[in-house]
Amino acid sequence: MTSPVIEVEHLYKVFGRRPQEVVRRITEGASRDELTALGTAAVIDASFTVQSGEFFVVMGLSGSGKSTLIRMLNGLNTPTSGTVRVFGHDLAELSAPELRRLRQRRVSMVFQHFALLPNRTVLENAAYGLEVQGVDLAERSRRALEVLERVGLKGWEARFPGELSGGMQQRVGLARALAADTDILLMDEAFSALDPLIRREMQEQLLDLQADLAKTIVFITHDLNEAMFLGDRVAVMRDGRIVQLGTPEDILTDPANDYVARFVRDVDRARVLTARSVMEPIMAQVQVTSGPRTALRVMREQQVSFAFVLDRGRRYRGVVSDRDVTRLIKQGSSDLASIVQPSLTVGPDEVLADLVRPSVISRLPLGVVDDRGRLLGGIPRATLLASMSSVPATTQALDVITPEARELAAGDTLVPEAKAALAGALAADGRGDASGSPHASDTATATPDTSAAAAPAPHESCAGGDDATPASAAGGEETR
Ligand SMILES: Nc1ncnc2c1ncn2[C@@H]1O[C@H](COP(=O)(O)OP(=O)(O)OP(=O)(O)O)[C@@H](O)[C@H]1O
Numbered sequence: 350m351t352s353p354v355i356e357v358e359h360l361y362k363v364f365g366r367r368p369q370e371v372v373r374r375i376t377e378g379a380s381r382d383e384l385t386a387l388g389t390a391a392v393i394d395a396s397f398t399v400q401s402g403e404f405f406v407v408m409g410l411s412g413s414g415k416s417t418l419i420r421m422l423n424g425l426n427t428p429t430s431g432t433v434r435v436f437g438h439d440l441a442e443l444s445a446p447e448l449r450r451l452r453q454r455r456v457s458m459v460f461q462h463f464a465l466l467p468n469r470t471v472l473e474n475a476a477y478g479l480e481v482q483g484v485d486l487a488e489r490s491r492r493a494l495e496v497l498e499r500v501g502l503k504g505w506e507a508r509f510p511g512e513l514s515g516g517m518q519q520r521v522g523l524a525r526a527l528a529a530d531t532d533i534l535l536m537d538e539a540f541s542a543l544d545p546l547i548r549r550e551m552q553e554q555l556l557d558l559q560a561d562l563a564k565t566i567v568f569i570t571h572d573l574n575e576a577m578f579l580g581d582r583v584a585v586m587r588d589g590r591i592v593q594l595g596t597p598e599d600i601l602t603d604p605a606n607d608y609v610a611r612f613v614r615d616v617d618r619a620r621v622l623t624a625r626s627v628m629e630p631i632m633a634q635v636q637v638t639s640g641p642r643t644a645l646r647v648m649r650e651q652q653v654s655f656a657f658v659l660d661r662g663r664r665y666r667g668v669v670s671d672r673d674v675t676r677l678i679k680q681g682s683s684d685l686a687s688i689v690q691p692s693l694t695v696g697p698d699e700v701l702a703d704l705v706r707p708s709v710i711s712r713l714p715l716g717v718v719d720d721r722g723r724l725l726g727g728i729p730r731a732t733l734l735a736s737m738s739s740v741p742a743t744t745q746a747l748d749v750i751t752p753e754a755r756e757l758a759a760g761d762t763l764v765p766e767a768k769a770a771l772a773g774a775l776a777a778d779g780r781g782d783a784s785g786s787p788h789a790s791d792t793a794t795a796t797p798d799t800s801a802a803a804a805p806a807p808h809e810s811c812a813g814g815d816d817a818t819p820a821s822a823a824g825g826e827e828t829r
Pocket residue numbers: 364365389390391409410411412413414415416417418571
């Protein structure tokens with residue numbers, strides 16, 4: 350993203366009898382509801398810029414002013430006050446023919462209800478924008494065919510819109526906008542009429558197309574999930590005002606007010622939050638050249654059983670465990686590199702949904718590395734799950750296992766299998782003897798196979814984890 354292609358400053362649009370008066374009264378502090386007799390303030394004091402190649406989403410409930418706003422970006426609505434500049438041109442200063450040219454060549458629009466011409470073929474519909482631009486038949490057919498193929502409609506060129514499903518009709522609408530090859534695409538609730546599955550497919554396809562074609566897209570939706578999925582930035586509108594403007598992560602993690610927070614509650618966080626936003630700092634890290642005693646000291650200081658290992662260029666190599674380090678010391682070797690275990694890494698911009706699989710198959714926290722392989726942070730599984738479910742990653746003891754259960758496990762009333770299972774559950778509770786039962790820890794250790802199952806998963810934190818063998822214990826072995 351480089352230069353702003355759309356610049357909006359203090360934009361107002363009031364419909365009704367006395368629009369200028371409404372703007373003046375609002376700037377003096379009146380609310381829009383007080384002024385309904387004078388007019389409807391559909392857009393109030395909107396200011397933002399859209400960068401070249403940006404996917405900018407305007408999100409809000411019905412009536413919040415989204416359509417009015419987007420229609421001012423291509424001159425279909427004239428502002429009551431404020432300015433819109435597109436490629437540096439103040440739209441208010443353009444003549445009607447200049448505005449038309451702008452809409453034909455630089456800013457195209459895709460509507461919710463497709464706006465297809467029913468008695469023209471798919472090909473002719475897709476080529477319509479080019480026809481209006483005066484492009485000759487051969488050339489416009491060639492370009493329309495190309496984009497129809499891109500949006501998955503190859504073979505449907507000779508059909509009429511009425512023969513197509515809603516999703517396909519919307520693809521024709523999109524193809525028409527793409528064929529016109531304008532720099533900016535304005536999309537007004539373009540996918541709202543589609544079934545959820547088709548809608549998701551179209552969203553993904555649109556992101557692919559944008560990645561390929563680098564268009565600037567302003568997209569309107571009332572669906573925050575859609576906004577979060579598509580937008581580089583999202584402007585949330587309420588009652589004519591932009592109440593928050595930020596990246597999806599900004600909005601999700603730091604909603605500006607209760608209104609936005611209520612929306613955010615229902616968002617699918619796994620598709621919005623990225624590795625960068627949930628990763629934890631690495632506490633225990635060592636250089637591969639630093640030797641096993643240093644590694645052990647770092648682990649001991651951090652009370653952890655694994656350390657993250659970096660090479661000279663600060664690139665991430667993997668992890669070493671306290672056990673392996675201790676063994677190395679006993680062998681009299683100083684070659685830390687020989688015991689480095691590779692651990693799975695992810696990029697900082699990967700969304701959490703894509704981290705679930707690596708996190709599940711890895712015993713260790715995921716390493717988050719930048720494109721030069723440098724370690725930025727780590728994501729333990731517990732952190733990942735907590736981030737996706739919107740609960741704090743910090744945990745505290747919950748009295749889930751009752752004293753009665755402990756007594757049952759210690760007594761003779763249960764069949765052996767049930768007793769063993771309960772003992773395992775009690776040990777997995779991992780709270781020592783918080784319930785006050787004197788028997789809980791005995792029970793766990795007296796049942797070898799269940800206690801193994803109950804050992805806490807290694808690496809519950811990026812400090813290195815709390816393996817069954819803490820570094821401090823391993824450190825004891827080091828004393829030659
Ligand atoms: N041409 C018009 N004349 C009078 N009032 C209008 C006009 N267009 C929009 N409005 C009013 O302006 C306000 C904002 O409408 P707008 O259509 O921009 O909202 P929206 O967020 O796009 O809603 P929707 O998703 O329902 O289209 C509403 O109160 C609407 O009734």
